[in-house]
Amino acid sequence: MRVTIRDIAKRLDLSTATVSKVLSGRESAFISEATRQKVLETAREMGYRPNRVARALVTGKTDIISLWAQTLAPYHSEVVNLLMDQMRPHGFELIITDMVKHPDWRAYCEKFPQWQVDGIIALDSPECVRVFRQANPHVHMPVVSMGAYYVEEGDFVGIDLYSGAVEAVQHLLQAGVKRPAYLVCNYGNHVGDPRYDGYTFAVRQAGLEPLYIVAEHSSRPCARERMHQYLDEHPCPDGLFCFNDEMAIGAYRALCERGIRVPDDVAIVGCDGIMDTEYLERPLSTVVQPVGEMCRLAWEFLHRRIENPSVAPQQVLLKAHLVVRDSSRRG
């Protein structure tokens, strides 16, 4: 059976309070060095493992952070890794919740407070946060939103993909592209997608008509398939700006399969700056998100709010910058 502080207390003829004070390592308590050592030793001998569930029940802290994301794509993995690096030194664990995978994510968000996590990091999940907040007006769980969608309330670390998108389109035009298309997925009708707005603005500004190619999901296979399908029915656009790198890579593959040359026939620019883009035979131009800085700030905000729930919410918007590589470099 599990060894508890009571067992240790009994063995040493002490009270559980004393044992707890030693084991939870609070310096303030008055415990003699002799008892301290005895308790520590006995705990080790008996193979005592604190029960974090019991502790959490009384302290109200679980040392667990929940990450809300939309399918664990490579971009998300990088975020996960970076966040973990930040949190670990502070003793927090990360529990990943993939909202897309939930058959009923709305209900899940509404009932989320049942998991007593110490905080939530919502990556590109503004809708989830909204549902969560609305259903739990009296719950004060620290939440920081991060990602490319603008969030009005609470702590927020955003990426300004709007100007990144504009930059990307202008770059394509300068490279001689006559009509850049936007390859996008159909989440939420593009509402709140700054890339969409940026693309549309930049294209219109150049006196051109926008051309949207819409795929079901933002995944590689989906983009690849959609691209094939599109090219079966339409002439090939000479430039492609993509919702994310996943889709860019999917499209790139489809073009390869059709013998269409990149960048000569089609110049491609992606979004996110995932590591994969650098490792293609023809590295992919992309609007790089400052993920490191973003994760650093997200954790900083969350950690601060955990320590002091009443601090004023903070919002930052980080710049994303176009990195030009071979996939859109001509001449």
Add this chain to the structure above:
Amino acid sequence: MRVTIRDIAKRLDLSTATVSKVLSGRESAFISEATRQKVLETAREMGYRPNRVARALVTGKTDIISLWAQTLAPYHSEVVNLLMDQMRPHGFELIITDMVKHPDWRAYCEKFPQWQVDGIIALDSPECVRVFRQANPHVHMPVVSMGAYYVEEGDFVGIDLYSGAVEAVQHLLQAGVKRPAYLVCNYGNHVGDPRYDGYTFAVRQAGLEPLYIVAEHSSRPCARERMHQYLDEHPCPDGLFCFNDEMAIGAYRALCERGIRVPDDVAIVGCDGIMDTEYLERPLSTVVQPVGEMCRLAWEFLHRRIENPSVAPQQVLLKAHLVVRDSSRRG
């Protein structure tokens, strides 16, 4: 403040027991339909959210599974996604613990029982499991090991990469490679790495000397850098079998950068079968692990042991098969 069953009970002038019986949805209890409805309604009205921590303390179940992994590479993301798909319908959450990221993973494994998870899935982490078991002989936490390293004790879903490696080397030789090298990382001196053994065997069988190129980590940047460094000092091998696809892609990139042609100058075969391999301009040959089947079985084993801790441990070894693509196809 948080709404508890006590609040509901007080409001309805019932006992907490009754409320609990309704809310925890056990059918066996005798509760009239009228009270049931009243409780349900009041709970909804008051915005009641069960406290899983409190529940876990008494039931001993948290509905949380811990995944132990080594840095969240693309291969791991796929595993994570697949496992989640399995577990979600059963109401389990996944908490990912990246052992490599822990400054002191040994201590962490030893103290792991403090997290009252319902089970552990250890992906390519045989050493962690060993440390965990040894430090906690009396703890009966369900563990299933999965991955390419053979584990003798407990439930285990393995991949036979040995024969996969042999197959890969033989394929390279048939494609006309004179001296295939093995690009590997230096975890644990290759002990227990079936690819290493398979490679070595196959090369020796062909009357050749093995050639190992050892990088620090199994990551892309690391493999790329190591490859450059190697080629600065040595002639280029004409074939490359790699520890995993990450390293293969890293090496591939290094070769591209040096103007060395794949597969004409060097034929490459990777390991794992991650999605990225399909999306290169020249898709990568790779020894594909049956990840789907592996995850399905891992969850099946774990779930069974959670329900019935005394079932006999089960061990399976799945075959991995070489998929030949452009990176090693000649002529």
Add this chain to the structure above:
DNA sequence: TATAGATAGTTAATCGTTTACCGTTAACCA
């Protein structure tokens, strides 16, 4: 000598559930 303060340790309530066990009621039957 009286008093205050520092030190060491104890008592018991508490966190929010679950659940084994018990009591009451009412229907049913012989």
Add this chain to the structure above:
DNA sequence: TGGTTAACGGTAAACGATTAACTATCTATA
């Protein structure tokens, strides 16, 4: 009418920690 039983609901003890408040002892100081 007395007894059996099923249905419904309550009591209270867990689960394993933390912690406020308290007691007891010792030391130092006036």
